[in-house]
Every structure is written in C-alpha cells, then in structure tokens.
Amino acid sequence: MTIFSKLKVAAIAAGLGLAVALPAAHADEQYFPLQSYRVGPYAAGGTGFFGGFIDYLNLINTRDGGVNGVKLTWSEGETQYEVERGVEVYERLKNNPGVAAWNPLSVGIAYAMIDRITKDKVPLITINHGRTDSTDGRVFPYVFPLLLNPYSETSGIVNYIASKEGGLDNLKGKKIVVLYHGSPYGKETIPIYELLAKKYGFELQQIEVPHPGNEQQAQWLTIRRAKPDYVVLRGWGVMNPVALKSAAKVGFPVDHIVGNVWSNSEEDAIPAGEAAKGYTAITTQASGAEYPVVKEIIKTLYDNGKGNLENKSRIGSVYHNLGIVNGILNVEAIRIAQEKFGKRTLTGDEVRWGFEHLQLDPARVEALGAKGLFHSINVTWDNHEGNGYVTFQQWDGKKWNVVSDWIAPDWALLRPIIEKSAEAYAAEKGIKLRTSEQAEAATN
Amino acid sequence: MTAIVSDFSTSHRIPGWLPPVLLLGLAYLVIPFIGTSYLFEAILLPFLALSLAGVGLNILTGYAGQVSLGSAAFLAVGAFAAYNFNLRVEGLPLIGSIILAGLAAAAIGIVFGLPSLRLKGFYLAVSTLAAQFFVQWALTKFSWFSNDSASGVIDAPALSIAGITFNGAVGRYLFSLTVVTLLTFLAYRLVSSQSGRNFIAVRDNETAARIIGVPVLKTKILAFAISSFIIGVAGVLWAFAYLRTVEPAGFNLDRSFQILFIIIIGGLASIRGAFFGAALLVILPLALSRLGSFLLGNVFNSGVLDMSQRIVLGALIILFLILEPDGLVSLWDRIRKRSAAVFGRM
Numbered sequence: 001m002t003i004f005s006k007l008k009v010a011a012i013a014a015g016l017g018l019a020v021a022l023p024a025a026h027a028d029e030q031y032f033p034l035q036s037y038r039v040g041p042y043a044a045g046g047t048g049f050f051g052g053f054i055d056y057l058n059l060i061n062t063r064d065g066g067v068n069g070v071k072l073t074w075s076e077g078e079t080q081y082e083v084e085r086g087v088e089v090y091e092r093l094k095n096n097p098g099v100a101a102w103n104p105l106s107v108g109i110a111y112a113m114i115d116r117i118t119k120d121k122v123p124l125i126t127i128n129h130g131r132t133d134s135t136d137g138r139v140f141p142y143v144f145p146l147l148l149n150p151y152s153e154t155s156g157i158v159n160y161i162a163s164k165e166g167g168l169d170n171l172k173g174k175k176i177v178v179l180y181h182g183s184p185y186g187k188e189t190i191p192i193y194e195l196l197a198k199k200y201g202f203e204l205q206q207i208e209v210p211h212p213g214n215e216q217q218a219q220w221l222t223i224r225r226a227k228p229d230y231v232v233l234r235g236w237g238v239m240n241p242v243a244l245k246s247a248a249k250v251g252f253p254v255d256h257i258v259g260n261v262w263s264n265s266e267e268d269a270i271p272a273g274e275a276a277k278g279y280t281a282i283t284t285q286a287s288g289a290e291y292p293v294v295k296e297i298i299k300t301l302y303d304n305g306k307g308n309l310e311n312k313s314r315i316g317s318v319y320h321n322l323g324i325v326n327g328i329l330n331v332e333a334i335r336i337a338q339e340k341f342g343k344r345t346l347t348g349d350e351v352r353w354g355f356e357h358l359q360l361d362p363a364r365v366e367a368l369g370a371k372g373l374f375h376s377i378n379v380t381w382d383n384h385e386g387n388g389y390v391t392f393q394q395w396d397g398k399k400w401n402v403v404s405d406w407i408a409p410d411w412a413l414l415r416p417i418i419e420k421s422a423e424a425y426a427a428e429k430g431i432k433l434r435t436s437e438q439a440e441a442a443t444n
Numbered sequence: 445m446t447a448i449v450s451d452f453s454t455s456h457r458i459p460g461w462l463p464p465v466l467l468l469g470l471a472y473l474v475i476p477f478i479g480t481s482y483l484f485e486a487i488l489l490p491f492l493a494l495s496l497a498g499v500g501l502n503i504l505t506g507y508a509g510q511v512s513l514g515s516a517a518f519l520a521v522g523a524f525a526a527y528n529f530n531l532r533v534e535g536l537p538l539i540g541s542i543i544l545a546g547l548a549a550a551a552i553g554i555v556f557g558l559p560s561l562r563l564k565g566f567y568l569a570v571s572t573l574a575a576q577f578f579v580q581w582a583l584t585k586f587s588w589f590s591n592d593s594a595s596g597v598i599d600a601p602a603l604s605i606a607g608i609t610f611n612g613a614v615g616r617y618l619f620s621l622t623v624v625t626l627l628t629f630l631a632y633r634l635v636s637s638q639s640g641r642n643f644i645a646v647r648d649n650e651t652a653a654r655i656i657g658v659p660v661l662k663t664k665i666l667a668f669a670i671s672s673f674i675i676g677v678a679g680v681l682w683a684f685a686y687l688r689t690v691e692p693a694g695f696n697l698d699r700s701f702q703i704l705f706i707i708i709i710g711g712l713a714s715i716r717g718a719f720f721g722a723a724l725l726v727i728l729p730l731a732l733s734r735l736g737s738f739l740l741g742n743v744f745n746s747g748v749l750d751m752s753q754r755i756v757l758g759a760l761i762i763l764f765l766i767l768e769p770d771g772l773v774s775l776w777d778r779i780r781k782r783s784a785a786v787f788g789r790m
Binding site for chain 2: 038043080111
C-alpha cells in the first residue's frame with residue numbers, strides 16, 4: 001500500500017512538475033500546438049487531417065529548411081474530439097514560445113477557445129467548418145473559418161442540386177431532407193437551409209442523428225415516408241457510412257444523396273461498400289496523389305520513412321489532402337507576415353495579420369504545387385473565409401472522381417446574414433467593431 | 445454496498461476542524477498567488493466542479509443508498525437553467541440564477557426520483573438512466589434552451605457578483621472554491637443531522653427504518669432533491685467557471701459514470717471521499733498523459749499513448765479497488781492512524 005501511494009504521489013508530482021516546466025525558447029522557430037484526435041469515433045478524420053498537416057510542415061522543414069529559415073515545430077495533445085480535453089490541451093500547450101495558430105478541427109473545441117485565443121491574440125483556424133459568423137473579421141479578429149464556412153457550403157450544395165435540376169427556378173416544389181449530425185457542427189446550418197428553402201421555394205425537412213450516429217434506422221424510415229428528391233448528408237465520422245448503408249436498406253437511391261464537406265472522404269465511402277457507389281459529395285480540395293506537392297511529400301518524407309500516416313494507402317485521401325491544404329494556408333500566412341514584419345519568429349498577432357493578407361491566386365497555388373488540389377483563397381481583414389471555391393466528386397466504388405467545375409457559392413447572398421449574426425454577437429458581448437486601421441496594426 | 449460513516453475523531457491530537465481550515469487557508473491564501481493558469485484552468489476548476497457533483501451524488505448514493513446514473517443530466521439541467529434564468533430574467537443577480545438553477549435541478553431530480561419509491565438497486569439505476577437520456581434529448585431537441593443559437597452551443601455569461609467580476613482564471617477559481625466550500629459545509633451539516641441519519645437508516649434497512657418511524661418516502665425524495673440541487677450547482681460551475689461554453693453533448697453518460705466512479709473510488713458515504721475521488725480522476729489521467737508524452741512522445745504518436753494510458757488507468761483503478769474497496773478515504777484514515785500510532789510511540 002505504501003509503495004502504491006508513493007507511486008501515486010510521484011506520478012502526480014511528475015505531472016504537476018511538467019505543467020510548469022516549459023521547453024526553453026529557441027530563436028527562429030514557429031510553433032504549432034496541435035489538438036489532434038487519433039482515437040475515438042472521429043479518428044479517421046483526425047489522423048488524416050493532422051497527418052497531412054504535419055506532413056506539409058515537415059516538408060517545409062526538410063525541403064526548404066523552414067519558412068525563410070524559420071523552422072516549424074509542433075507537438076500534439078490528444079482530444080478525442082472532446083471539449084474538456086481540447087481545453088486542457090490548449091492550457092497545456094499555449095505557453096510554448098512562438099505559437100503561430102491553433103487548428104483544433106472541432107467546432108465544439110473552437111467555440112470554447114474563442115474567448116481565450118482572442119485574449120491571447122493568437123489566430124484560431126477552423127478550415128471548412130467553424131462558427132459561420134466568425135467570417136466577419138470586424139467582430140472576430142482572431143478566428144478564421146478558412147476556405148469554406150458552413151453557410152457557403154450550404155449555398156454550394158443547393159446550387160449544385162439546382163444545376164442537376166436545370167436551374168434554381170426548378171427547385172420550386174422539390175423536397176430536400178437534410179440529415180445532420182447531432183453536434184454543434186451539425187446544427188450550424190439549420191437556419192441557412194431554412195432561409196434558402198424559403199427563397200427558392202423547395203420543401204425542407206431537417207432530421208437529426210444523435211452523436212456518434214451508428215444507428216439510423218428510424219431516421220431513414222422517416223425519410224422513406226417523406227419521399228424527398230434529395231437527401232443532404234451533413235455527417236461526420238461513423239455516421240456517414242451508416243447513413244449510406246441505411247439508405248440502401250430502405251431503397252433510397254444513392255445518387256440522390258449529396259454529402260457535405262465532412263461526409264466526403266474515403267473513410268466515409270469505403271466502409272459502406274456497394275451502397276456508396278454513385279454517392280456525390282462537395283469538397284474544397286480534390287483527392288488523389290497526382291498533385292506536385294503531394295508527390296514531393298511522398299518523395300521527401302514517405303520514401304524516407306518520415307511520413308506521418310501509418311497507412312500509406314491513405315496518402316492523397318480527402319482528409320490527408322485537406323491537412324496538406326491546411327498546411328499550405330498556415331505556412332503561406334506566416335510567409336506573408338514575415339515579408340512585413342521580418343524573417344523571424346512572429347507573434348500570434350503578426351500571424352493574424354498574415355492570415356488577413358492570405359491571398360493566393362490560381363497562379364500562386366500552381367507555384368506551390370497545388371494546382372487542381374484547391375482553387376484559390378482571398379482572405380481580407382473583414383472576410384476571414386476568403387471565398388474558397390467548391391467542386392463535387394462522385395464515388396465510383398474505388399475512388400472519388402471530380403464531376404463538376406470549381407463552383408462559387410453565393411457570397412453576396414450570405415454576407416448580410418453573416419454580418420447581422422456577427423453584429424448581434426458583438427452587441428451581446430459588448431465588442432466594438434474593428435476597423436481596417438486597427439486590423440493593419442499588429443502587436444509584437 | 446459497503447459504506448463507512450466518516451469518522452472525524454480518529455486522531456485525538458488534532459481537532460477535527462483543523463485540517464479543513466488549513467486546507468481552505470492554503471486554497472484561498474496561497475494557491476491563487478503561486479498557481480499557473482494551467483493549474484487553474486485544467487486541474488482545479490474541473491476538480492472543484494466534479495468534487496461538488498460527487499458530494500451531491502454521495503448524499504443520494506452513499507448516504508441514502510439510491511443508485512443514480514443520471515448525474516450528468518442534473519449537471520446539464522443546472523447549467524442550462526442558470527443560462528436561461530440569467531438571459532431571460534432582467535436584473536436577476538448571478539447568485540439568484542445559480543440558486544434557481546439548483547432548484548430547477550432539484551425539481552427534475554424529484555420527478556426522476558419518484559420511481560425510487562417502488563424500485564431498488566439495479567432497477568432504480570436503470571430508471572435514472574431515463575433522466576440521463578431524456579434531459580439530453582430535450583436540451584438538444586428544443587433549441588429554446590440554447591436561445592436558438594445556430595450550433596446549440598451557448599456562451600456562458602461573465603461571472604459577476606455585486607459588481608465584482610470574476611473573469612480571470614484565478615477569479616473563477618475563487619468563485620468556484622467559495623461555492624464549493626459553502627455547499628460542502630451545508631452537506632456536512634446535513635449528513636450529521638437527523639435527516640442525514642434518516643438517509644443512512646433508509647439505506648441500511650428500509651423496513652427497519654419504517655418501523656422505527658423514519659418517513660421513508662419523504663426521506664428518499666429529500667435525498668433526490670438535495671442531491672440534484674448540489675449537482676445542478678456543480679453544473680453551473682462546470683459550464684460558467686470551467687468551460688465557459690455549454691453543449692448538451694458534454695453531459696453524456698460518460699460524465700454520469702465519471703461522477704459515480706468518483707464517489708466509489710473516493711469512498712461512499714463520505715464528504716471527503718468526493719474530493720479524493722475527483723482529485724484522482726482529474727489528476728491521474730492528466731499526469732499519465734503528460735508523463736507518457738514526456739517520456740515516449742517521440743516514439744509513439746498521441747493516439748497510441750492515449751490508448752495505453754487508458755489501459756494503465758483502468759488497471760490502476762482495478763488494483764486500487766482490490767486493495768482498498770472502501771475507497772481513498774479509508775486509505776487516508778489508515779495512514780493517519782498509523783502515523784499517529786508511530787508518533788505516539790516516540
């Protein structure tokens with residue numbers, strides 16, 4: 001017993017000791033704290049995304065010796081997609097020197113961090129997800145739902161369905177069911193679907209699948225009764241293959257199911273087997289390993305046993321490529337900020353400035369070896385999404401094939417709604433709207 | 445269900461009131477000045493909220509013998525009720541919202557406690573599961589509870605009482621500490637009162653209790669009400685002081701089990717046990733996780749480490765329960781007695 005209690009005391013002491021002992025500061029390093037999740041129901045997304053992100057950071061270090069000589073560093077803390085763990089990892093890693101940006105890949109964790117990172121003045125990146133109204137940089141100076149916020153995604157999906165029906169006018173009288181994940185992420189688009197249904201005159205039914213979503217018999221029986229023209233799958237993790245299989249069971253045609261940006265991966269389609277053949281989903285980044293940047297990652301890292309993915313067949317998968325794109329955006333934001341502030345370790349606020357000038361046109365994207373991987377981005381101080389383009393891909397049983405051009409969501413329609421919501425948040429929280437002059441100044 | 449009535453008179457040299465007072469002195473006067481933000485945000489704030497929830501559940505399960513698997517539901521009721529009272533009742537001070545939230549949780553607790561009049565043991569545990577699922581379902585289903593916010597996540601309001609705002613980590617810690625101290629003291633007084641003895645009588649032998657004139661029905665309902673009140677307030681601390689954001693998914697069955705494990709590991713029918721148990725369940729996983737990533741972080745990725753930590757944690761808990769089935773409290777008392785005996789001989 002005494003040995004046991006001694007051990008426990010030692011363990012606690014060690015834990016507390018580590019809490020205070022921080023790594024020594026190094027000159028010219030930029031640090032990425034990663035709230036990753038490699039176990040739990042969403043591990044497929046977590047390993048792919050963080051694998052791609054780490055691979056790209058590693059590529060920049062190995063191939064270029066860092067960003068203009070500034071080495072990129074990172075460390076991981078496991079969150080299992082749980083808010084409490086995300087907050088714990090945030091507290092654990094935030095005091096490391098040279099924090100560039102946070103990339104939690106979880107809406108719940110991101111929400112819990114907004115106040116904290118705003119106080120710390122460090123950017124919070126929620127690529128392809130997050131809180132939609134954080135697009136408004138006047139109210140959320142440090143939050144960046146890069147490439148595609150949930151409203152743009154919704155608009156893109158509705159426009160795609162319209163194009164299949166022969167135009168937006170033909171949506172009138174059609175019936176669409178949205179099957180969404182019972183989480184903050186899943187619910188984010190409820191009001192915008194309602195608004196678009198009213199605007200275009202289609203009938204809408206939104207059905208929730210409780211987290212994690214491994215049982216959907218009831219929901220699909222409801223769908224069968226409703227007989228919709230299309231089902232939009234706003235899923236995440238295990239919910240997606242289960243949805244596709246349940247659809248097949250009740251006889252709903254898979255080519256009338258449109259997946260959202262978190263229901264678009266190989267890990268969603270493969271487990272559903274035959275039931276996924278013909279399934280279409282939106283994406284901001286194509287899958288496949290034929291893009292120069294992915295090839296370089298294979299050559300520089302995987303061929304030398306330094307790649308992050310354990311399963312090499314996942315190289316170039318949707319999540320892996322999204323992680324790579326996320327890496328490109330983070331690294332380019334640092335590069336852009338370095339041009340203004342100097343080629344050294346930047347403060348979080350300086351990196352924020354970099355993100356607010358993150359403008360990569362198709363030519364620059366091509367120079368980065370990512371032509372066709374993603375289209376372009378154009379972030380400004382008040383538009384933190386950066387007008388990403390989307391495309392649609394169809395599953396052929398083995399891989400995704402792109403079936404549309406790059407499509408622009410209807411940003412002009414969405415912007416006033418986003419501003420209204422952001423202004424309401426600002427009023428509730430007593431936040432004064434930021435001006436472009438304030439955005440231009442960065443503290444160090 | 446073995447349980448020990450906490451015995452505060454084991455040592456004759458130290459008066460019973462001294463250790464808690466010393467601890468409080470440390471918590472109020474020393475820790476705020478030396479603690480890091482990690483200590484407050486990641487360790488002490490969840491520890492305080494979970495300890496209080498443990499105290500609440502211990503009254504119901506430890507003292508009154510009614511097993512409940514719905515603790516997380518009452519946490520959620522407290523958190524969401526406080527949020528809504530605060531939002532919808534103009535001019536209500538925060539402390540008012542907290543008390544009303546506790547009362548709301550107590551009301552729900554009474555409703556789900558009613559089956560306890562007919563059900564016992566495992567059957568009651570299963571019926572309290574209904575609370576767990578119903579509350580989570582209702583909070584997700586009716587967006588009114590989260591003020592129709594798009595994602596169902598609510599932002600906790602600033603903590604301020606009588607014009608003083610407790611927004612920093614230290615402020616929120618002191619706020620939680622005060623609430624926990626106050627309610628723990630009340631719980632301690634309660635269990636040593638007639639009602640507390642009634643709880644124990646009902647737990648130990650319901651028929652006998654009835655014969656000697658204990659109002660069994662009233663006692664059970666009272667246990668559910670008080671326990672849910674305390675857990676509800678713990679929910680407010682969890683949401684407002686610790687996470688500062690609330691979503692129903694955070695109050696799932698896992699959390700209910702966590703609170704049940706806290707009192708089983710800490711020691712049933714002991715106020716101190718809840719604190720011991722919460723300390724173990726909050727600190728041990730973190731210590732293991734940090735030790736793991738410190739020693740082996742370069743060899744394995746965080747997923748592998750996390751999985752192995754679960755195995756180690758599970759093994760430690762089993763080992764511990766075999767060696768000390770009465771919980772950390774009795775271990776602590778044994779150590780104290782032994783050291784008192786050693787010092788006594790010298």
